[in-house]
Amino acid sequence: EPEVTQTPSHQVTQMGQEVILRCVPISNHLYFYWYRQILGQKVEFLVSFYNNEISEKSEIFDDQFSVERPDGSNFTLKIRSTKLEDSAMYFCASSGLAGPTDTQYFGPGTRLTVL
């Protein structure tokens, strides 16, 4: 069964460093998303991406964040200068169609720890 994969599973970094979180969405999907879950809190939407551009972003997704689909398979989230409060589990998701009824398939997540 196709699945979304994410690497690494756990990333530890120093405050101020840049990190890139990688995702491989399901191969025929067209819509891509990043969400995050701070420990003990709810899952929050960060950004959606379609046709090589951002469709929507939340207020969390400030200038320190960027997304890219550098090739036909990978979808990355870059945090330019990490802060302590960026420590969270980051989930990538993908869906095949637009619209509120389509299922988003989530990856296993990358746990980011900022020291």
Added chain:
Amino acid sequence: AQSVTQLGSHVSVSEGALVLLRCNYSSSVPPYLFWYVQYPNQGLQLLLKYTSAATLVKGINGFEAEFKKSETSFHLTKPSAHMSDAAEYFCAVSDGDSSASKIIFGSGTRLSIRP
């Protein structure tokens, strides 16, 4: 704006007992609702989704949920709990105003199963 509220951050039931996890929604448009499950150290897996086709939705692992517009509820049930059901459960609603339809999650309910 769409939102969901999950009643009870922690629910504990005995093995074989009924599981009932509560979710109420708020939506300005007909809602599209989901239940996701997160097993320890894993990603989010879709249990079931409501897309207005039928008010009683059957999902995986014996779970089902009933959409009740009069009560603005979408509670998740399972007739007989199994030890393997221990996980975090998230109710969610699709943001129908968004072209890429981000998902808005509830705060989650941790389900524990007593032997």
